[in-house]
Amino acid sequence: MAERIEIRGFVIHRGWLDRPAQERMVAGLRDVVAAAPLFAPETRRGRKMSVRMTACGDFGWVSDRRGYRYEPRHPGGTPWPPIPADILDVWDALSGTARAPECCLVNWYGEGARMGLHQDRDEADFMQPVVSISLGDEGLFRMGNVERGGSTESFWLRSGDVVVMGGEARLRHHGVDRIRFGSSTLLPQGGRINLTLRVVR
Numbered sequence: 678m679a680e681r682i683e684i685r686g687f688v689i690h691r692g693w694l695d696r697p698a699q700e701r702m703v704a705g706l707r708d709v710v711a712a713a714p715l716f717a718p719e720t721r722r723g724r725k726m727s728v729r730m731t732a733c734g735d736f737g738w739v740s741d742r743r744g745y746r747y748e749p750r751h752p753g754g755t756p757w758p759p760i761p762a763d764i765l766d767v768w769d770a771l772s773g774t775a776r777a778p779e780c781c782l783v784n785w786y787g788e789g790a791r792m793g794l795h796q797d798r799d800e801a802d803f804m805q806p807v808v809s810i811s812l813g814d815e816g817l818f819r820m821g822n823v824e825r826g827g828s829t830e831s832f833w834l835r836s837g838d839v840v841v842m843g844g845e846a847r848l849r850h851h852g853v854d855r856i857r858f859g860s861s862t863l864l865p866q867g868g869r870i871n872l873t874l875r876v877v878r
């Protein structure tokens with residue numbers, strides 16, 4: 678059984694996926710990335726984010742000088758590939774909602790990549806949780822408040838951990854300060870993959 682840890686309403690299912698399940702998930706993601714190549718999103722100011730991204734499902738999240746938004750197509754023009762069944766299984770087991778996820782955002786953290794503190798608020802219904810799956814290298818996940826600023830708490834997420842951001846945690850600020858590059862042997866090239874499942878509309 679995976680251990681359940683709750684910090685500020687973020688529910689961390691420690692070790693939810695065993696190693697074979699993680700390996701199968703990574704294999705499925707290779708097909709996703711082949712159909713929808715990773716890209717480096719640009720902020721509105723024209724800076725490249727350090728995390729590389731792609732998505733699967735009905736929508737993917739894109740960020741460029743026109744702003745942040747969900748789109749039904751990859752920046753290359755093709756529709757996003759479907760969400761693999763084993764990823765949907767995690768949502769079904771842990772989301773606690775009857776709705777199906779419409780987006781699985783794929784974040785790839787190489788050496789030195791990070792994600793600043795932010796809220797996930799481009800979705801229409803904040804009653805729907807975001808379910809986050811970690812694969813590969815460990816990442817230092819920081820959890821803050823709904824308002825900007827104030828105290829934060831951090832937790833090292835490991836490969837196979839799943840975080841459910843729902844209820845009071847849904848609009849809390851969170852981010853990834855850094856990864857421990859090379860701490861996991863799951864991805865031969867190193868790095869960390871984070872998947873976030875979301876209901877968009």
Ligand SMILES: O=C(O)CCC(=O)C(=O)O
Binds near residue numbers: 782871
């Ligand atoms: O990489 C993570 O663990 C968090 C990712 C995240 O917060 C996001 O994609 O919105």
Ligand SMILES: [Fe+2]
Binds near residue numbers: 795
């Ligand atoms: Fe987020």
